[in-house]
Amino acid sequence: MKVMLVASAGGHLAQLIALDKFWKDHERTWVTFQLPEVEAALKDETVHWAYFPTTRNIPNAVRNFGLAWKVLRKERPDTIITAGAAVSVPFFLVGKMLKMRTVFIEAYDRITMPTMSARMCYPMTDLFVVQWDEQKKAFPESVNIGAIL
Template identity: 25%
Template structure:
């Protein structure tokens, strides 16, 4: 059975990530976020991890998250990593790429005029990048619809 890591920060990124769950009915799911109480939002059959939070102004938090992600990925051995962002998701695909894991970035629907800052970075790292806005699609950024309707 395939194993998918789904990782994001809290808030809208997490809600969008959860909306993808029906796509992964036949895989083993591993959810990663920065808030322990979000475990109640995933099924008991899913694996759940909390990583330290960090962002561009909290580089120590990012380094702690990266270290934790290496440990989780080595333990779980996922086939695919998918994220809706932001910084935790970007760190997640960076670590995944270093370990040779297929990575997917789904840019937030909130970014309707251009890709998010993290999305612009992810475009250079992730194996596949999706936008939720058709007019933002390019040769290397795909559009297949949005997850919030």
């Protein structure tokens, strides 16, 4: 299986890295932001650098949609996995158009107020994962796996 791991830098990326037992034996590519700490953490990985900032930044959302179209058609992952944030949305939209499976992991620190990217991606997610029972109120079809970090 080929996976694409998509995440904003920081805690979102840290959650995906912490799940290495699930992805380490699979062919994979990453999409995240080009920052020194990210380059160090993913130094031996194949990475496509997304445009940032992404929070309410329409020009970068459009650029990332174009990047998603290009990268997903090139890499052809079986599954797209994300822990958010905004960079995940264009990859989920394009991924669903290309009939790829999607997995969204909601942020562990948003217990009662869902993230905007989760609310946007939930309707097009094949597997939606939460880390607290309280998060199931906003995402009733989700699966609680407990805290990752």
